[in-house]
Amino acid sequence: MTANRPWIDRLVEGAARQLARRTSRRGMLARLGAALVGAAALPLLPVARAATEDPRMPPPDDSKLEGAVGDPTSCAYWRHCAIDGFLCACCGGSQNACPPGTEMSPVTWIGTCRHPGDGRDYIISYNDCCGQSLCLRCRCTRTEGEKPVYFTSRNNDLLWCFGTKSRAVHCSVAIVLGVATRS
Amino acid sequence: MTANRPWIDRLVEGAARQLARRTSRRGMLARLGAALVGAAALPLLPVARAATEDPRMPPPDDSKLEGAVGDPTSCAYWRHCAIDGFLCACCGGSQNACPPGTEMSPVTWIGTCRHPGDGRDYIISYNDCCGQSLCLRCRCTRTEGEKPVYFTSRNNDLLWCFGTKSRAVHCSVAIVLGVATRS
Amino acid sequence: MRIRLLVLLLALAAARAGSAAEAVGTVLSLPARPGAHWFWLSDILLHRTALFDADSGSLLGTITSGSPGVGFVIAPLFSPDHREIYLAETYYSRGVRGERTDVVTVYDASTLLPVAEVEIPPHRAEYFPGNAANALSDDGRFMAVFDLTPATSVSIVDVQERRLTTEIRTPGCSLVYAAGPRRFLMLCSNGAALSVTLDEQGREARLERSAPFFDPEQDPLTEKAVRRGDEWLFVSFAGVVHSVDVGGEVLRFGAPWSLLDDADRRASWRIGGGQHLAVHAATGRLYVLVHQGGPDTHKEPGTEVWVYDLQSRRRVQRIAMLSPLASFVGQQLAAAGRPRAAGFAEWLIAKATPNPGVDRILVTQDEHPVLVASASMPPTVTIHDALTGEVVREIAEPGLAASLLFAP
């Protein structure tokens, strides 16, 4: 599939590999995180991506997970390791889709959560669903790897409604962006 | 003091006496109540009064009342017999004054409450204090003689912020307008 | 600049090279037709109306409406084809201050997004909980918004043409009920009914005042009426049912009948609560929220729902309401992962403390109807089977300050 991928992908894959060799995984993730939101500072990019994105590989299988760690309406759900807000799965949406009447912010903060099934670390994009007042169901605050406001890309205190019609935040989703480690 | 009172006062006193003779006290009160708010439909009048009003006779003495019936921060306070809202005495105001940052509506609904001290019935004007969001302290709902919305003058469901800069209701006061019975 | 470039590159790296990716930007929408057991619950502290499915207990979506301190009346109307939702709203340019704007906002019923806005006179009545504040003509063309300044009027909006057609002064008469394709009904302070008839353009055709049909001084009707076909059913503080038939050219007032017998009165049973009537049209069952209390306790929450057969005018069923206090504490404990403690606490509180009661009820119109019971203190929602009365489910975290229930 390399063939039909644009030059920039191959270029950045190279860059990423370079970096990966030179850095600890933890450091790598942090930089990827920072990078992602740095990119978000150019809102057009993720907006365009949101429109064009189509999943190529399914996210890890939750069907075999027992109890809360596999339940998107639970704060203990594996993807929620760095979320702070109301879970969209309790507000008319799901773990990766916004409820009716809202708009998903293309700009996000980042967490790295381990899937209890396959034991791999995944980069989780926490996108706010915007345009309605606070949902006030399934409040969840988890702060694994969470950083203060000045470390923007890793902060979950911020209202992440950027590039949306409204800054009003309703709930948050947890989308698997990719596997944190290169395979 | 009759001398220096304007002609209209003497005229209406006459009218009121006439009416009083012809009607049961309860009916009388109802009409007075209705009348008061009818008048409020001409907001300029009460507004002007609010500016010029100076109490001529003190309201009944609460100092000898024991416990809640004498406590303006209590829902059981004698003046609160037909109030529905948050007590201004808990919100930075008092039983007859609005908190800072608000504006008292000149248009009111009416209750008739008996003072446990002197046993007399008083016409109580429940004025909303307007311009701030709900105080949310000392919620009190009492409905003695309260009527549905279409019986406007006796209804406490309505936001009574009329003739004020803002319709936002913050809390409610209970002002003694007068003695219900003529002595 | 070099930093910016690296940032951009790595962003793409993470999103693409990281090879597993879910779609970003997905927003759900609702099916074209509402579910049989869907209901809306408005909340004056969350400034929203929220759609719930009584079958799953889940929240399906919300519409935020109004602002802090204003926006007590959040009363959605639904177009007959279920495509649109109409909400009368008030906004200030600076929250609680500044310039006031009243609008009727048209929302798409499947995306819940606003599709049109019609400005109306800034005269909307605001009251709690807001029964009969708006009405839609039976053909779904004209919306009437009840105004109170405190002078009373109704503003008429052509929701199809998306325009205000007129504001009609209705001195001494308040509230608004649908009463035909071109007619609305209002209640007057002297106990009369006012019928407001529109022409085809939604302008005032004529106003007709009936003779008084109840005594607002001695035994007022509550504004919390329900409609079954052409018949509006009102109930008085003393539990007397007054019906108004809006099927014909002129309004027809049925003979009043009492919900309560001497035994009930001796036990001081009374109607009460913010939304104390519900009706199931097909079976002709009238649901009434009742409590035991003194005179003037018409706002007191109800501990039971009494069911009447409108044919025989007999009470056919008593349904006990759960204690919201017990439900709430139970839910808190269950959420904290203490199911057994929850069960015990619910049982203990129900036994040991008086039932604070529920404030509002709604019945769905399908053939397996549910009874939705919503309490304020503390905020809970309980779903009953509307025929057997048994509790089907409790809905956790319904909101903070519920005002009214609506069926889509």
Place this chain on the structure above:
Amino acid sequence: MRIRLLVLLLALAAARAGSAAEAVGTVLSLPARPGAHWFWLSDILLHRTALFDADSGSLLGTITSGSPGVGFVIAPLFSPDHREIYLAETYYSRGVRGERTDVVTVYDASTLLPVAEVEIPPHRAEYFPGNAANALSDDGRFMAVFDLTPATSVSIVDVQERRLTTEIRTPGCSLVYAAGPRRFLMLCSNGAALSVTLDEQGREARLERSAPFFDPEQDPLTEKAVRRGDEWLFVSFAGVVHSVDVGGEVLRFGAPWSLLDDADRRASWRIGGGQHLAVHAATGRLYVLVHQGGPDTHKEPGTEVWVYDLQSRRRVQRIAMLSPLASFVGQQLAAAGRPRAAGFAEWLIAKATPNPGVDRILVTQDEHPVLVASASMPPTVTIHDALTGEVVREIAEPGLAASLLFAP
């Protein structure tokens, strides 16, 4: 018309002939100087900041600010002469939608009414609870509003001239702290400090980036700093104090020192909560909200406040926080007129259930200071004697969703 006239006459009859009359229209205002134990508590669900008197436990007044869904940061600033209050606010023309307007509103500190409004770029950062979102220059002339879009900047308002002077881009640096009459301090993502210096017109004079003075990756400082004279005191996740002296031409960074010793760390004591630092300038006592928890529990509420002497850098006192759960239930029962049940419930809950902890603390600056402890779940406010630590009073019904405490 005749009715109207009668109505008018009777109105006067009631008001005058009824001879006993209190004044209508009275609105209270606050004294020119704030009380020694006054504090403001902002609430994101009530969209307000509320002034309380810790001595009486009473609410003195509120300022409504922001709208549903927006307006997380409600952070009042106070003019040095105590005459004015400055609030940065965001409004949409239709509540959560429509046109966005950001403003700095100037409120009269005694009437709490808006007296002026300055429009600012619609870039305000919104986050919870909102520490260091705005700052006032030490001479009270210029207000800085932290912007995040997510590109970062500060908007500068001349509060005396009531005008926006400029918006200064501050790439990679966030938050804003006062650091002199013409200087503000910001924290950067690489652990550096950015000093933003203004000229006399409030325009950008120069930006200076310090060398990194902490490691945001390994042990980040929280934004919840407190100021004592010219010294800002920051604390890291691991409990290490970093001081920044803003008295001189250049920023001076003090040698870091730890609040925790090995024993504390073994018992896994950590700082946490939304506002976990307070300082009493005169006595040099630093108050730190702490809890026992694992790594990354920096948002966890605190069960104790530890007091340090800034001279000796020794812990001199431990103050146990009341369980908000016990306080809340106790207050509910007391309000229901069950004082003895209240006392028992408080005792039982405190004994039987873990303390959920408090989220924010504040200490007044007088010589008999009080420690204000505010919890979120459930919402309570407890007043301690800041020197002895003993509980002076609990304040009932403080609000729904507290964010930050402020001293006028």
